[in-house]
Amino acid sequence: MIIENLAEFASKKFGQNFLKSDRYLHQIIQAMPDDDLKVAEIGPGLGDLTKELVKVRNVTAFEVDKRLCEHLTAEFEAPISQGRFELRCGDVLERWGEGALLDEPYHLVANLPYYIATNIILKAFKDPMCRSVLVMVQKEVAVKFAANSGEKAFSALSVLAQSVGRATLCFEVEPEAFVPPPKVTSAVLLIEIDRSLGDEKFEAFLKIAFAQPRKKLSKNLSAAFSKEIVEQTFAKLELDPNMRPHEAETSIYHLIYNELKDKLDGKQQSKQRKQSKSRLKNARKQ
Numbered sequence: 001m002i003i004e005n006l007a008e009f010a011s012k013k014f015g016q017n018f019l020k021s022d023r024y025l026h027q028i029i030q031a032m033p034d035d036d037l038k039v040a041e042i043g044p045g046l047g048d049l050t051k052e053l054v055k056v057r058n059v060t061a062f063e064v065d066k067r068l069c070e071h072l073t074a075e076f077e078a079p080i081s082q083g084r085f086e087l088r089c090g091d092v093l094e095r096w097g098e099g100a101l102l103d104e105p106y107h108l109v110a111n112l113p114y115y116i117a118t119n120i121i122l123k124a125f126k127d128p129m130c131r132s133v134l135v136m137v138q139k140e141v142a143v144k145f146a147a148n149s150g151e152k153a154f155s156a157l158s159v160l161a162q163s164v165g166r167a168t169l170c171f172e173v174e175p176e177a178f179v180p181p182p183k184v185t186s187a188v189l190l191i192e193i194d195r196s197l198g199d200e201k202f203e204a205f206l207k208i209a210f211a212q213p214r215k216k217l218s219k220n221l222s223a224a225f226s227k228e229i230v231e232q233t234f235a236k237l238e239l240d241p242n243m244r245p246h247e248a249e250t251s252i253y254h255l256i257y258n259e260l261k262d263k264l265d266g267k268q269q270s271k272q273r274k275q276s277k278s279r280l281k282n283a284r285k286q
Contacts, residue, residue, distance in 0.1 A: 018045050019111050019136065021177040024188075025052050031170045031190055032056075033107060033132050040101050040130075042092050042110040042120060044068070047075050049111065054079045060102060061085070062092040093123070100129040111136040114182070118157070121145070122203070125164045125193065132165075133191040142169050142187035154246040155213070156206035162250040163202070165193040205257050210245045217245050225260050233259045 019025065029052050032039075036057070044050045044061040045068060053059045054076070063069050069089040079085035088095065093116075095101070101108075101124075108124050117137040124130045145161045146169040147153035161167040170188040175181035208224045209217060218241050221230045234241050237255050239248075248256075 017178040017182045019177060020179050024173050024177055025049055027171060028188060032134055037131060038104060038106045040106045040108050044072060047072050054085050059085050062088050064091050096123055100127050102129055105129050105131050107132045109134045114138045117141055131193055136186050136188050139172060139185040139187040142189040145189055149249040156210040159206055159250045159253050161191055165191055167191045201261060202257055213245050217243050217248060225263055229263050
């Protein structure tokens with residue numbers, strides 16, 4: 001397949017912006033962990049980054065665009081025949097399911113469409129075979145994952161990243177490095193994973209904690225747990241009841257979570273009982 005106009009070829013449906021800068025392609029390779037693990041590349045696009053990856057690793061790539069699958073199959077005929085490159089066409093999230101993306105330890109490398117970037121990264125956190133995530137994402141997203149406690153950008157994503165390993169914002173990439181250029185600045189983010197997330201309920205807990213970032217952390221938690229239990233927990237852990245969500249360190253969120261995870265708010269229990277009674281009443285009328 002001969003692609004003459006990249007800007008016209010790029011699919012808005014799949015959020016495609018092709019990175020065409022050799023400078024940044026080389027910087028991504030240099031940012032990879034220093035080992036010989038296989039690479040899973042999501043969204044190889046035209047294969048510019050893939051060409052650099054297959055020089056140093058065995059690569060399994062996942063591409064949803066059938067047009068690009070045709071292009072990549074022809075472009076990487078030699079690496080495919082040599083067993084250094086494997087292309088899997090289709091939606092990576094459907095292939096991923098609830099298990100591991102690959103059946104051996106690997107590093108995830110990707111220039112991710114902005115609309116699925118966070119979802120892909122969180123999936124990788126829960127994948128027992130994933131050892132690191134090196135991704136090109138919107139700068140705003142990268143900053144949130146890499147932020148430290150006390151910084152304005154510190155969020156639930158920051159806590160999740162610090163709960164599984166270490167996040168580093170490697171470098172920024174201006175829009176002009178892509179075809180077509182996106183409307184925002186991008187950044188390359190590296191998250192080195194040294195342990196699994198463990199408890200999926202923790203992610204839901206953090207959504208409650210950061211629901212309204214400008215309000216007190218205790219106030220946010222009171223939306224799901226009784227005010228009395230929240231106050232008792234803060235007193236027990238000797239925490240400032242006036243702290244905002246971004247002011248608490250990751251370790252504090254784990255301490256609070258361990259105290260609250262088995263305590264369902266009485267208001268929610270009452271609501272559930274009312275819903276059950278209502279369903280039973282309606283069933284009797286029918």
